[in-house]
Amino acid sequence: MHVTRNAATELDDTFRKLADIELPGQITSRLPDGAVHQGFALKTSAPPAESLNAVLEPTHGLLVVLDQITDPHNVGAILRSCAAFGVRAVICQDRKSPPFFGALCKTAVGTAETIPQVQVTNIADTLIALQEAGRHVIGLAGEAEARLGDEIAAHAGPGLVLVLGAEGSGLRPRVAEHCSSLARIPMGPKAESLNVSNAAAIALYEASRFDPRINPKPE
Structure with a gap:
């Protein structure tokens, strides 16, 4: 989990302890092309394909x-x-x-x-x-x-x-x-x-x- 300092204030204590505080540009550099953030980014897996x-x-x-x-x-x-x-x-x-x-x-x-x-x-x-x-x-x-x-x-x-x-x-x-x-x-x-x-x-x-x-x- 990557958040800006301002965004971290919106998290409760449990999630704030898990977050890496970064500058907005640092978070942007982690995202794929076309993705945007509002001070918060979380890495997840894509949903599994259905058969x-x-x-x-x-x-x-x-x-x-x-x-x-x-x-x-x-x-x-x-x-x-x-x-x-x-x-x-x-x-x-x-x-x-x-x-x-x-x-x-x-x-x-x-x-x-x-x-x-x-x-x-x-x-x-x-x-x-x-x-x-x-x-x-x-x-x-x-x-x-x-x-x-x-x-x-x-x-x-x-x-x-x-x-x-x-x-x-x-x-x-x-x-x-x-x-x-x-x-x-x-x-x-x-x-x-x-x-x-x-x-x-x-x-x-x-x-x-x-x-x-x-x-x-x-x-």
Whole structure:
């Protein structure tokens, strides 16, 4: 634990005895790129990755799959929305994904550690496995004919999987091919697309409307 002298005054005696008092610049030099501090830094291990088998079955809950989304701010914002809307886990590739620190964690505002992450080698093969387990996989694609709200309503439930692609390129062809269905977010003519984290928030809100944990029916 590394703290500035001012920050140390905010700690109780137990933690103050464990802390190393340092100058702000010394603490900054210990942090990974993109990380910031407010006079306090604590070294921890990254949360352990979840296994795919632990979230495979439809009864395990809503899943989000990120297809090579590499911007840490976008991923952090998506994790924050996942925490807000009761997502069971986020699946991403073990490469071409941002590191779990710095800008990602800052943007997630404390929620990144609460959402289990599953790292896989091949996204398309993972979608096949999820469908074989009985899940319905919806890929978000601007060119799709189906409307997202309609598609979610038709397949709502804990077995739903939402797949998001990188901004600009969207879902890769093989990933889109192995979705159960594709759907678009209806938009007016002045914008062609949304930031992927905004699209994720809209999709998760739509899914949460059918989740009794998030949106309980009035008695």
